[in-house]
Each structure stands twice: as structure tokens, then as C-alpha cells.
Amino acid sequence: MPTPADSFLILEFVAGYRLIPHSIFTALLASLPSVSPHTSPRLRAGLALRALDAALSDTDGVDAPSLLHKARAVLAEPDLAPWFPQHLAEPASADDLPAAAVAELKRLLDVEWASLPPSALEIAAERIVGSGALQFWANADHAQRSKLRLLVGESTAREILEKIQQQDASTNHPAVLPQVDNAPETNGTNDSDCSEEKDKGCPVKQNAKADHPQEVGVRHQQESMQGAPNDHLKESSVTTESIRGKDPDITSFMEEVICPQISGQFTPDNIKNHQVTGPNHSLMERNPTAITYERDSLGDPGGERPAAKRQLPAFERTPKPSPTAALKTRKKWSEIQEKTLLEGVKKYGKGNWKDIKMAYPDVFEDRSTVRPLICLYHCLCIFCLFVVKVALMSVQVDLKDKFRNMERHLCV
DNA sequence: CTAGGGGTAAGC
DNA sequence: GCTTACCCCTAG
Numbered sequence: 311m312p313t314p315a316d317s318f319l320i321l322e323f324v325a326g327y328r329l330i331p332h333s334i335f336t337a338l339l340a341s342l343p344s345v346s347p348h349t350s351p352r353l354r355a356g357l358a359l360r361a362l363d364a365a366l367s368d369t370d371g372v373d374a375p376s377l378l379h380k381a382r383a384v385l386a387e388p389d390l391a392p393w394f395p396q397h398l399a400e401p402a403s404a405d406d407l408p409a410a411a412v413a414e415l416k417r418l419l420d421v422e423w424a425s426l427p428p429s430a431l432e433i434a435a436e437r438i439v440g441s442g443a444l445q446f447w448a449n450a451d452h453a454q455r456s457k458l459r460l461l462v463g464e465s466t467a468r469e470i471l472e473k474i475q476q477q478d479a480s481t482n483h484p485a486v487l488p489q490v491d492n493a494p495e496t497n498g499t500n501d502s503d504c505s506e507e508k509d510k511g512c513p514v515k516q517n518a519k520a521d522h523p524q525e526v527g528v529r530h531q532q533e534s535m536q537g538a539p540n541d542h543l544k545e546s547s548v549t550t551e552s553i554r555g556k557d558p559d560i561t562s563f564m565e566e567v568i569c570p571q572i573s574g575q576f577t578p579d580n581i582k583n584h585q586v587t588g589p590n591h592s593l594m595e596r597n598p599t600a601i602t603y604e605r606d607s608l609g610d611p612g613g614e615r616p617a618a619k620r621q622l623p624a625f626e627r628t629p630k631p632s633p634t635a636a637l638k639t640r641k642k643w644s645e646i647q648e649k650t651l652l653e654g655v656k657k658y659g660k661g662n663w664k665d666i667k668m669a670y671p672d673v674f675e676d677r678s679t680v681r682p683l684i685c686l687y688h689c690l691c692i693f694c695l696f697v698v699k700v701a702l703m704s705v706q707v708d709l710k711d712k713f714r715n716m717e718r719h720l721c722v
Numbered sequence: 723c724t725a726g727g728g729g730t731a732a733g734c
Numbered sequence: 735g736c737t738t739a740c741c742c743c744t745a746g
Contacts (some may be wrong), residue, residue: 640732640739661724709740710724715738 317342318353323429325356332360352427355465358393359422367415375410381415395422437465448474647673651713663709674709 323328324338365380372380382402385394392678403412437446438458447470450458459467643651650673653664667674 406736642733642739665723707724708739710726711740714726 317344318349319431320428322350322353322356323431324430325360326352326426327356328363328423332364335360350427350430352429354393355422355426359419359426360391361387362398362415362419366419374412377412378402378408378415381412396578398422400444439470443470444474444477447471447705448477489524548592648712648716650674651716654709655713660713667709 320342321335321338324335362381362384365384366377384390385399385402398415398418401411401418403411406428436442447455447458455467650670651666654669658665658669
């Protein structure tokens with residue numbers, strides 16, 4: 311599960327990406343650990359623009375004066391007002407022509423969406439596989455390149471290294487490049503996301519080189535933003551697995567790459583306009599169960615945060631049902647699935663759950679081992695380039711558990 | 723990735 | 735109350 315730093319990166323990207331439906335954004339808010347103390351202009355502006363978007367998009371049976379009234383309320387919201395540019399408030403104060411004011415507000419809103427700064431993920435992606443890739447990789451040492459290779463996939467890594475080699479050859483300064491063939495083996499899931507796309511271009515790479523994601527005039531879905539303006543932005547509490555990265559090496563490496571882009575200044579509980587399910591906490595609220603990535607340089611006006619990174623002992627965990635628990639419906643194993651599982655165990659041996667699942671993809675189709683929310687996170691990360699981290703989370707627990715149950719009851 | 727101990731809760 | 739599906743966690 312994502313760490314708070316991961317959460318920041320995902321939310322910062324998603325909040326400012328208008329095409330991503332607000333329902334998905336709110337679901338992410340509810341499922342990810344607190345991003346405190348990270349914040350950024352893009353995250354703050356994205357949250358504010360989403361709130362205004364919601365106020366202006368509720369056009370069903372709502373006349374222009376009412377729309378304008380709602381927009382004014384959002385613009386005047388003390389927690390949001392600082393993040394709106396001054397000129398947005400001007401059309402909202404034009405009392406004589408509400409329809410024109412609303413239209414102008416929508417136009418200005420489109421402009422604001424389009425002018426949001428790129429996310430830290432996009433910037434990092436640009437450094438790793440975009441226009442800055444050659445320089446970034448050329449300056450990386452062997453260890454760093456290994457990590458980069460894990461992040462971008464073998465084929466993309468090879469592509470970049472070949473370009474560096476060509477560049478060096480043309481300048482008569484042959485570089486000592488790591489042997490690609492000796493690269494740490496990736497499990498296919500990690501690498502294939504990019505390698506399979508080699509000929510058509512890695513999707514993430516395309517993303518890195520793509521235009522700004524914000525597209526003027528495209529309106530996101532806003533069903534879940536129909537709530538009252540004062541609905542607070544909420545998030546779930548954090549469980550142990552969500553605050554502990556599965557692969558700290560890559561996590562810390564990503565922080566090295568991305569952190570310079572993160573402003574990281576602490577923001578009080580001042581952005582509370584998005585209605586989501588879950589306990590009532592602000593996005594910026596300090597979550598007592600989360601590891602935060604505090605740095606001295608972040609500054610702490612309240613002086614409440616300890617300087618050192620905090621690892622919670624097990625007894626401080628907040629027991630909470632997994633957010634995925636409600637999403638995965640309980641499905642009884644069919645006779646065919648049980649027989650196939652036994653056949654698979656006979657053929658591939660007990661413990662080779664991955665092989666068994668791959669051998670009978672149709673039979674075990676509904677026995678997906680990647681939890682739904684992890685899938686969502688995975689998709690986002692694919693979109694943003696960072697696929698390896700999440701791929702490691704995929705485990706063959708369904709097959710293993712079922713076989714264990716069968717063993718327990720002497721079925722085998 | 724996997725094993726295995728353990729827990730929770732739905733469904734009967 | 736029992737079975738079972740699913741989940742959590744740790745260790746290797």
C-alpha cells in the first residue's frame with residue numbers, strides 16, 4: 311500500500327488532472343493515508359478548482375443567479391479563497407448579469423485548470439524518461455541505474471542506455487555502461503508494462519512527453535461533488551501496511567528523484583471541500599498513525615511535529631477493516647475451480663501459485679490476487695511511470711488460502 | 723513470491 | 735456455531 315509520500319504524489323497528480331472523475335479522486339482520498347505534511351501549489355489549487363467546478367457544474371434545474379451564488383460561496387470559503395486568483399472573484403461579484411458572470415467564471419476556470427503546474431510525478435517522469443533522461447541517466451552511478459531500470463522497465467532502460475552510448479561514441483568518450491543483460495531480473499509484471507510497448511513507445515514515456523494533462527473545456531464527472539460546500543474532505547485512517555513500503559529502496563530512491571519538486575510546506579486543515587466517505591479528517595490533517603517524511607527544511611509554524619521520522623510500534627496501530635474488504639465480494643469456489651486447483655498443484659507443485667494461476671487464467675479469472683484499490687493505485691502508477699513498486703504487491707493469496715482450506719479439511 | 727499463523731465476518 | 739473466503743502480518 312502507498313506510503314504518505316506516495317499518497318501525496320498520487321493525489322497531487324490526480325487533484326490537478328481534470329479528466330480524472332472526482333468520484334475516483336474522492337475514493338483515493340478515502341483510501342490513501344494522509345499526505346501530511348506534503349502539499350504543493352498544484353494540490354491546493356487542484357482541490358480549490360474542483361470545488362468551484364462542482365459549484366458551477368450543478369446546472370440541472372439551477373438558474374444562473376443560484377449558480378453564481380454557489381460559486382461565490384466557494385470563492386469566499388476561507389479555506390479555499392487563498393488558492394483562487396483574484397480575477398476569478400471579479401466576475402463572481404457582477405450582480406447585474408449572473409448568466410454572463412457564470413459563463414465568464416467557467417471560462418476563467420478552464421484557463422486555471424490549463425495553467426496548473428505539472429505534478430511532481432510528471433516532473434520526475436520527465437527527468438527519468440523524458441527530455442532530461444539522457445543527462446539524468448548519464449550522471450547516475452551503477453546503483454542508481456539499477457533502480458532506474460526497475461522503475462522504467464528493461465526495454466526503456468536499454469533504449470536510454472543505448473542513446474547514451476551512441477552519444478558517448480560520437481564524442482569519443484565511451485561510457486562504461488552496466489550490462490543490460492545482467493540486469494536484475496524483473497518478474498514480467500514489472501517490466502512488461504513498458505517493454506511490451508517498446509515498439510509503440512512506452513505509455514509512461516508517452517505520458518512524460520505528453521502535453522499537459524489538463525485540457526481546457528473537458529469537464530470531469532462530478533456526481534460526488536454535489537454535496538454541501540462545507541462538506542469536509544475526509545480520509546481513512548492508516549493501517550500498518552499502508553505506511554510501510556514493500557520496497558524501501560525504490561521508495562527512498564523515488565523520494566530522491568522527486569523530493570526536490572515537493573514544496574512540502576505544512577498546510578493547516580484548511581482545504582475541506584470534498585465530500586468523501588470515511589472518518590472526518592482533513593487531507594492536510596496530521597494523521598497520528600502515519601509515518602510522515604518530515605524534514606527540517608519543511609518548516610513547522612506550529613512547532614507540533616517532531617523532527618525525526620516516526621515509526622509506530624505495533625500496539626499503536628489503529629485496527630480498521632481494509633478498505634478493500636467491502637469491495638471484494640465473497641465468492642464461493644466452484645467445483646471446477648477446486649478441481650483445477652488440485653490439478654495445478656499436481657502439475658506444478660504446491661506453492662507455485664503464480665504458475666497455476668497463469669496456467670488456468672480462465673478458471674481463476676475471478677481469483678484475481680490484486681486487490682481492487684491496489685489495482686487503482688497500480689493503474690495510476692502505470693500512468694505515471696512507477697509500476698514496479700506496486701507490482702511487487704501482487705500475491706497469490708487466493709489460491710494459497712483455498713488450498714490451505716482444502717488441506718485443513720482433508721479434502722486433499 | 724510464498725508459507726504459514728492468525729483474524730474477521732459472511733453465509734449456512 | 736461451523737465453514738469458508740478473504741485479509742493481515744511476518745519471515746524467508
